Amino acid sequence: MITLGGPRPEESRAMTQTAERSGGPRPGRFVGQSVRRREDAALLTGRATWTDNIALPAALHMALVRSPLAHARIRGIGAEAARALPGVVAVLTGEDLADDFAIGLPCGWPVTEDIKIPEHLPLARGEVNHVGEAVAVVVATDAATARDALELVEVDYDELPAVVDVEAALQEGAPLVHEQLGTNHCYTWPLAVGDVDAAFARADVVVEGRYLQQRVLASPMEPRAVVVDPDPVGGGFTVYTSTQVPHFVRDLLAMICGVSDSKIRVVAPDVGGGFGSKLNIYAEEALALALARRLGRPVKWTETRSEHHVATTHGRGQVQRIAVAATREGRILGMRVNLLADMGAYLQLLTPGIAVFGAFTYCGLYDFGAYSFECQGVFTNLTPTDAYRGAGRSEAAYAHERIMDDLARELGMDPAEVRRRNLHPPFHEPRTAPSGVMYDSGDYDACMSKALELVGYAELRAEQRRRREAGEQVQIGIGIGNFTESGGLSPSKVAAGVRLQSGGWEAATVRMTTSGKVEVVTGTSPHGQGHETAWAQITADALGVHPDDVEVRHSDTAIAPFGRDTYGSRSLPVGGVAVHLAAGKVADKARRIAAHLLEASEDDLDFTGGRFSVAGTSGPAVTIQEVALAASLAADLPEGMEPNLTADHHFDPPNFTWPFGTHICVAEVDTETGRTRIVRYVAVDDCGPLVNPAIVEGQLHGGIAQGIAQALYEQARYDAAGNPTTATLADYTVPAASDLPAFELDQTITPSPTNPMGVKGIGESGAIGSSPAVVNAVIDAVAHLGVTHLDMPVTPQQVWRALSVAGHTARTA
Structure with a gap:
């Protein structure tokens, strides 16, 4: 159970004291340095192992017959011709596999007691509810034959009306996605803090905005893939899958297929990106396991790019209505947020909770007294939505930064000044946000001031005035994206707020071998974040060894049986801290053994450069490697001490x-x-102390690129019948590196009191701050011409049309 609550002040002080005793967040010999990522050599030279590279003897290949219709009854499926094709082993329907699954695909985040959760089967039975929903599976001796056989399967559909718009879906008489539910309404989740009505009643000005969060696709370089290998001796299964969450996959596959979790080993090999889309359990993984069990042979499936566009979860998908009440001086008194969140046709693992998760950050960095939030989840005949980088928080930041610019225009004030008047003052212990949650620490004005100075804000405004007065064809705009995010998806303790059914702990094991090398086992599962490098840095500093002598093992539930995996900017502030604390336990045990070997008091020992010596003397010393050997031999240990230098920490x-x-x-x-061209992009982020600045920079580059992509390029589009019109990368516009500017990055450092390293997480920040900054910049460039609203993606066509409607004469070329 994860809750968006907060520690009591005494808990935070205890954490701070622990940090101080352990050396706190101060850089060490390796922590704080841009150590070169050890993962990259294999990735860049083709020596990585992707799931599709795994070729098992006698493996069968799976392909899926997918619905071409958004909503239809299945009247019949004819598979005789497909079964007759040489090389085809089986063609199975949902009815054929009805007894192979104990339950359907689960929703792991039921946000209300009365939420409506439709049954979601690995293969549809009786009805399809979005284009791409699987209705039959073909198994063949090779992938090409399996795909060829798909063309021979005949499905008789009775097409039904579809609904693709969340606002239309709630209107009386709208087609029902799931007729048995009697409504397209999934849930309503409210939150209220303070007297919002009173705040709006006494306001000098009220500003309202309606903003759209379009659907976007994760588009990882590696599509999804799964290989299941049955064990004929032990009766278990090894599941190789391109996932962010191998532990979740193990636990949920056991539930879906009715198999003991002790019989399932899940391995995530090298994973070529996830961005939230691989934070899930999918029908194809359950089908591959069921078929491997049924047929007694390995089963493999690799997603095509076209399948990714309709069968892998989409991100975002919201209609946002936000209003702020303020004084004439620009001080915010209260905020109202109302969301319609597109669930798609089914609830995947986290679908209903994504929009709710953002509820606590629509207030952003701003301090005011009254706040209300309401989210309605709505079913549509589209691919399910779920997590996408910055899930919930990116949508929140977009709304509060758009409304801050709208407020500034209404008041005739500078957008930066309006923001600075509403920032929380600096704080280093938890502070209550307007949404009722506890922010851990922050110095927002210092961060914003640094960014304004770095970009040369005053000079840019002067240049903007000059171009406007001159009536130049190319105008300039400056957009600000302030944000905070609930990172480090974490606490299992129930305090207050929204609960996520996952458990927020993380596990680590650190052991020194007889030879003096170090093995780290982590429950986090990287897919590009650089855990092997960063965790080795953390361990090396704690134990006085070199990172090259540290092996980091992960992403295999047989090696790391305990873990909660990687998402929500949690890896370092939860998983990395677990490694830090486990390594600290090993160092403490080594100190006790060293004191015994040196016949000295533990308190008198110095530990520098991996050597224990008696402080202030030139006497004998012992290395930690020598201590590890002594611990392994166990011939001369302190009374009652167990052999070996190893420790676990949750x-x-x-x-x-x-x-x-x-x-x-x-x-x-x-x-x-x-046409829009980004000429400068400046980002100042605060994620607490940096373990590896180069990794932080890389994470920001990727996140900012995705935010810019949503702002200017990407949208998963559908026609009125629910047919995708961006079903390939020829239609869905993913920007290339040449479409993006150089990024100017800097940091402020405000340690978190919630963990002994003071770290906060950075994986999603770039995607959160970037889209509002870009859209605000475009609107700021043309607002004086009468264009004060644009929806993402802000394409040249949209800008041209808006200028034309506003009366600006523009060329049509």
Whole structure:
């Protein structure tokens, strides 16, 4: 159970004291340094092992017959011709596999007691509810034959009306996605803090905004894939799958297929990106396991890019209505947020909770007295939505930063000044946000001031005035994206707020071998984040060894049986801290053994450069490697001490961490063509102390790129019948590196009191601050021409049309 609560002040002080005793967040010999990522050599030279590279003897290949319709009854499935194709082993329907599954695909985050959860089967039975839903599976001796056989399966559909718009879905008489539910309404989740009505009643000005969060696709370089290998001796199964969450996959596959979790080993090999789309359990994984069990042979499936566009979860998908009440001086008094969140046709693992998770950050970095939030989940005949980088928090930041610019325009004030008047003052112990949760620490003005100075804000405003007065064709806009996010998805303890059924702890084991090398086992599962490098840095500093002598093992439930995996910027502030604390236990045990070997008091020992010696003397010393050998031989240990230098730690933090930042985009807009060009992009982020600055920089680069992509390029589009019109990368616009600017990055450092390293997490920050900064910049460039609203993606066509509607004469070329 994870809760968005917060530690009591005494808990935070205890954490701070623990940090101070352990050396706190101060950089060590390796922590704080840009150690080169050890993962990259294999990734860049083709020596990585992707799931699709795994070729097992006698493996069968699976392909799926998918619905071409968004909503239809299945009247019959004809598979005789497909079964007759040489090389085809089986063609099975949902009815054929009805007894192979104990339950359907589960929703792991039921946000209310009365939430409506439709049955979600690995293969549809009786009805399909979105394009791409699987209705039959073909198993053949090779992948090409399996795909060929798909063309021979005949499905008789009776098409039904579809609904693809969340607002239309709630109107009386709208087609029902699931007729048995009697409604397209999934849930309503409310939150209220303070007297919102009173705040709006006494306001000098009220500003309202309606903003759209379009659907987007994760588009990882590696699509999903799974290989299941049955063990004919032990009766178990090894599941190789391209996932962010091998432990979740193990536990949920056991439930879905009715197999003991002790019989399932899940391995995530090298994973080529996830961005939230691989934070899930999918029908294909359950089908592969069921078929391997049924047929007694390995079964393999690799997603095509076209399948990814309709069968892997989408991100975002919201209609946001937000209002702020403020004084004439720009001080916010209260905020109201109302969301319609597109669930798609089914609830995947986290679908209903994504929008709710953002409820606590719509107030952003701003301090005011009254806040209300309501989210309605809505079913549509589209691919299910779920986590996408910055899930919930990115949507929140977009809304509160758009409304801050709208408020500034209404008041005739500078957008930066309006923001600075509403920032929380600096704080280093938990502080209550307007939404009722506890932020851990922050110095928001210092961060924002640094970003404004770095970008040269005053000079840019002067240049903007000059171009406006001159009536130049290319205008310039400056957009600000302030944010904080609930990172370090963590505490299992129930305090207050929204609960996530996952458990927030993380596990680590650190052991020194007889030879003096170090093995780290982590429950986190990287897919590009650099855990092997960073965890080795943390361990090396704790034990006085070199990172090259540290092996980090992960992503295999046989090696790391305990873990909660990787998502929500949690790896370092939960998993990395677990490694830090486990390594600290090993160091403490080594100190006791060293004191015994040196016949000295533990308190008198210095531990420097991996050597224990008696402080203030030039006497004998012992290395930690020598201590490890002595611990292994166990011939001369302190009384009652167990052999070996090894320790486990399960870290369960008292609160989320709250990284924050200010991103500023400077964009030029050609008022005759609508074309936008980003000319500067500055980001100042605060994720607490940095373990590896180069990894932080890389994470920010990727996140900012995704936020810019949502702002200017990407949208999963459908026609009125629910047919995807961006079903390939020829239609769905993913920007290339050449479409993006250089990023100017800097940091402030505000340690978190929630963990002894003071770290906060950075994996999603770039995707949270960037989209509002970019869209605000574009609108800022053309607002004086009458265009004060644009929805993402802000394409040249949209800008041109808006300028035309506003009366600006533009070229049509």
